[in-house]
Amino acid sequence: MSSRQVTVKDIAGRLRLHYTTVSKALRDHPDISPVTKARVLSVAEELDYHPNSIAKSLKKQATSTLAVIVPSIRNDFFAAVISGIEEIACGREFNTVVCQSNEDTAREAIHVHTLISNRVAGVLVSVAQTTTSGDHFRTLQKQGIPLVFFDRVRDDVEAGRVVVDDYGGARVAVEHLIGLGYQRIAHLAGHEHTSIGRDRCRGYVDALRQHGMAVEQEMIVYGGFEEPDGIAGMRHLMALSRRPDAVFAVNDPVAVGAYSEAKQHRLRIPRDVALVGFGDNTLSSYLDPPLTTVTQSPYRVGKAAARMLLRQIEHADGNVASEVEMIETTLIERESA
């Protein structure tokens, strides 16, 4: 339908000016007289001129695009983090592109390469579960592109990190249970080899120890991070001769699994068994009874990560020591414990 997109030359032609003059006028360069500027601006508007930021990026050898790689945006936590990132990016005139890895390393690597080709200003990533090497992140850095990890980090890559206080959050959750007088507190742990799995488990263990309670191996059951893992884990716990009276689940989906298994056993929550989750997924407040959980403040995570990345982009030359920022968690008391 439309012919060609309008360029500085088109507006220069109309005004019988040189196109560089127009370019300067558009950027409000002091060289140009106010009258000329006004004329240029008015013609630009009339012609529906939109600066070609591709050309600008090529010239400047820099873009103003931030990239985010997350396992999936169909996830409360990541969706909220992204909102936080966009909030900061928008305010600083950066735009954001979002990529999904679908928990697949290969896809993650492909995205990294596309982002390098697109010369993004920096990238924020929460690592896919299947990722076992930091190589693609290192090639990103080799290209001089700043990198910040959030939530799911890789320890073998030296980069900025914004993490949630998994350890502290877990402690607070378990201390809440202890305060309520529960005596046999179990933990449905995640994968042992993930940082969140380990840190939350440490928090659980330390909370018990600090209160002089025994840490029994049979009270810790490892699994995954999904609902079925919660079902399986709870089933295991219920088969024990000495059942727990409270359970701290590594995250909300696992807690949901625990709920359904508990109901299967006709157990009342929290009377027969109390439950605390981690993550504050939206559905948690709709459970029956509403789940007591720990919020990770995803919006704050996003804002902190974006700010850190922007800082790195600005000091691109000097090598910014890879900072670590920890976002505090908060216990949300509802009715399951």
Added chain:
Amino acid sequence: MSSRQVTVKDIAGRLRLHYTTVSKALRDHPDISPVTKARVLSVAEELDYHPNSIAKSLKKQATSTLAVIVPSIRNDFFAAVISGIEEIACGREFNTVVCQSNEDTAREAIHVHTLISNRVAGVLVSVAQTTTSGDHFRTLQKQGIPLVFFDRVRDDVEAGRVVVDDYGGARVAVEHLIGLGYQRIAHLAGHEHTSIGRDRCRGYVDALRQHGMAVEQEMIVYGGFEEPDGIAGMRHLMALSRRPDAVFAVNDPVAVGAYSEAKQHRLRIPRDVALVGFGDNTLSSYLDPPLTTVTQSPYRVGKAAARMLLRQIEHADGNVASEVEMIETTLIERESA
């Protein structure tokens, strides 16, 4: 840290070739001999070469970027639509940028302008609630950028549309209730002046009529689309002398409200009153009992919209008649009806 990013010239210098030769070799151009290609490829790998797609875009006067504008990604439906879009885009070597309007027209318009500046290949949008004019979408089209609306469309802009079959979905939901033998089926309707409110209500009415059942005014209670509306509507229905034995809610949040009101009245679902929702929000399967609802197949909506947009991009010259595609809904039978 890293010096400059490597270009075709760098690899040409190493090989004492002209850089255009390298460029051709990289793109597997038939001109170039296999040996040369191999050498080029190996040096490219060694030097960690990544083609600069900004330069390529500038040259080709085209990008391979699809843009999506949604009110918010923190919403099951939109998040799933985006996944569908990415699925198609990735498969066709397009990348995707996601923008959030936050239901704010101004932000929507800003995004449109940025996208024009970035010369995206096409844009997909689900319109913000506060948007009252189609102007910014028209300027997009004036720039020759193809546009496809999904779910929330604007009738005053001529563009492709992918919408959900609200009418059909409602009919199927109500027919399910009829099939189960319910005799007095009520409808918690949304706002009368919205398209989804009207269409779903029409589906309800027609389903009853077609099965020779009476449509009683007192069985239709208008309200809004939120949980409190469901509570209020259900309370109204329960106060009737002749109570319904089943309720079709305009959407899942309203159904959730109906649940809590029903429980307040000590009614058992579905024994005392059956319930069907619409939308298949994630939380619906976690309700007690799990809610029978109608899915809008967001993933399919996304795929259809992306495919339509890609079609328009390919036939950019000819003016593609603005197609309309309706995505079928599917009943998800769970335990509330």
Added chain:
DNA sequence: CTGAAAGCGCTAACAG
């Protein structure tokens, strides 16, 4: 104050 020239990295048409 305005204009001219060069170049960002790449591709495409044309010569050798």
Added chain:
DNA sequence: CTGTTAGCGCTTTCAG
């Protein structure tokens, strides 16, 4: 088969 030349739209010296 390889090299030359030109140009995408913009910014940035440097001259006038």
